[in-house]
Amino acid sequence: MNEGQKAPPAKHQVTNPKLLLWVLMIVYVLNFLDRQIVNILAEPISRDFGLSDTQIGLLTGLGFALFYTLLGIPIARYADNSGTNRVGLISISLAVWSAMTAFCGLAQNFAQLALTRVGVGVGEAGCTPAAHSLITDSVLPEKRSSAIAFYGLGIPIGSLMGLVIGGVLNDAYGWRSAFMVVAIPGLILAAFLPLILREPRKAEAAARALSGEKAREVLSTKEALREVFSSRAFIMLAVAASFTAFLSYGKSVWAVILFIRSHGLSPGETGLLLGLILGVAGIIGTWLGGMMADKFGKMDKRHVLTTPAIGMFIAAPILFLGYFATDWRVAIMLLVVPTALNAAYYGPTYACVQGLVKPEARAIAAAVMLFAQNLIGLGLGPLLFGIMSDAFKPYAGDESVRWVLYGAAWLGLIPAFFFWRASLRLKAELKSG
Numbered sequence: 001m002n003e004g005q006k007a008p009p010a011k012h013q014v015t016n017p018k019l020l021l022w023v024l025m026i027v028y029v030l031n032f033l034d035r036q037i038v039n040i041l042a043e044p045i046s047r048d049f050g051l052s053d054t055q056i057g058l059l060t061g062l063g064f065a066l067f068y069t070l071l072g073i074p075i076a077r078y079a080d081n082s083g084t085n086r087v088g089l090i091s092i093s094l095a096v097w098s099a100m101t102a103f104c105g106l107a108q109n110f111a112q113l114a115l116t117r118v119g120v121g122v123g124e125a126g127c128t129p130a131a132h133s134l135i136t137d138s139v140l141p142e143k144r145s146s147a148i149a150f151y152g153l154g155i156p157i158g159s160l161m162g163l164v165i166g167g168v169l170n171d172a173y174g175w176r177s178a179f180m181v182v183a184i185p186g187l188i189l190a191a192f193l194p195l196i197l198r199e200p201r202k203a204e205a206a207a208r209a210l211s212g213e214k215a216r217e218v219l220s221t222k223e224a225l226r227e228v229f230s231s232r233a234f235i236m237l238a239v240a241a242s243f244t245a246f247l248s249y250g251k252s253v254w255a256v257i258l259f260i261r262s263h264g265l266s267p268g269e270t271g272l273l274l275g276l277i278l279g280v281a282g283i284i285g286t287w288l289g290g291m292m293a294d295k296f297g298k299m300d301k302r303h304v305l306t307t308p309a310i311g312m313f314i315a316a317p318i319l320f321l322g323y324f325a326t327d328w329r330v331a332i333m334l335l336v337v338p339t340a341l342n343a344a345y346y347g348p349t350y351a352c353v354q355g356l357v358k359p360e361a362r363a364i365a366a367a368v369m370l371f372a373q374n375l376i377g378l379g380l381g382p383l384l385f386g387i388m389s390d391a392f393k394p395y396a397g398d399e400s401v402r403w404v405l406y407g408a409a410w411l412g413l414i415p416a417f418f419f420w421r422a423s424l425r426l427k428a429e430l431k432s433g
Contacts, residue, residue: 167271
């Protein structure tokens with residue numbers, strides 16, 4: 001090398017996008033496994049601690065969601081910082097929520113269990129905004145819906161595993177052992193995650209330094225939030241996704257209890273049947289939603305949201321019939337198609353979220369959406385369903401849960417309308433990069 005000649009910048013490895021998607025999807029599977037396992041364990045926990053349906057709603061929803069949503073935005077601002085290692089952030093988050101899941105099995109009363117569920121929420125707050133930001137930085141814009149939908153497969157797969165594994169372990173060893181066993185994979189993966197994935201910002205910074213290009217601008221929190229809320233499409237998407245989450249989380253808890261109370265199945269039987277049949281339906285719906293958004297979105301950007309809009313509309317009457325059925329076999333079969341249609345929103349919605357804002361505001365955009373979805377959906381869905389069930393009990397007895405689910409089925413028309421309204425704004429507002 002000649003004197004005075006600059007040494008080339010050090011090479012930084014970039015994770016293969018396929019490996020990145022697979023690993024992040026597995027992390028999200030563990031995220032929802034640890035989050036949703038409490039649904040299948042709610043009835044045996046209720047018997048042990050003598051809980052009301054309202055307390056079950058607090059335990060499965062608001063106790064988790066409150067801290068999850070409150071911490072989501074500041075953690076997302078940290079993830080948007082160009083110097084943040086998002087892989088390290090996800091690894092630490094995974095370790096925290098897995099450890100707190102294990103502690104759920106040690107709780108001796110309702111208050112202790114509620115506090116450990118809060119701890120699970122604290123850990124999980126650091127996962128999805130950073131993961132969406134990583135995915136968006138690693139895949140082409142025209143493949144963004146299917147890529148985020150692939151990550152979103154963690155929802156139905158994790159929920160499936162939570163129902164099946166939780167139900168089987170509960171029947172064999174009790175609900176405490178179920179919490180402890182499912183925490184182990186997350187603790188192991190958290191230790192190895194930084195060795196498997198690389199933060200792409202390092203390679204990007206090296207490339208910018210070599211080309212002499214300026215680093216990306218840094219937005220203040222106020223500027224980032226202004227960027228997010230200046231989009232009318234984002235606001236309508238937030239309403240649609242929040243209603244979807246409200247109904248989804250509420251139904252995921254109380255449909256399980258319906259099959260235990262009204263159809264007479266055990267937690268193990270319910271977990272196996274609902275987990276496998278409806279879990280597979282959710283996987284298919286999530287995957288198809290992303291694929292169809294990418295395919296038809298190339299023809300017209302409005303069609304990115306066509307599938308969730310039409311799907312929610314079609315699902316409502318079929319769901320009602322599924323909850324009305326008195327034979328559990330008929331009920332499960334009727335719930336298959338609506339479950340797939342309701343799951344199709346994830347990839348298109350979060351791909352739009354990432355495309356409606358500047359790169360410097362992507363993590364916070366995802367966090368704002370998650371804030372709305374989880375505070376309204378996870379926080380209030382199971383709780384309000386439980387409150388309504390208690391209110392109907394003097395008139396309906398154990399069938400009160402069925403009455404609540406009747407109304408939930410038809411409320412699915414609300415997000416269908418707002419997905420359609422948001423789609424009309426996509427041509428004007430979606431960015432190309």
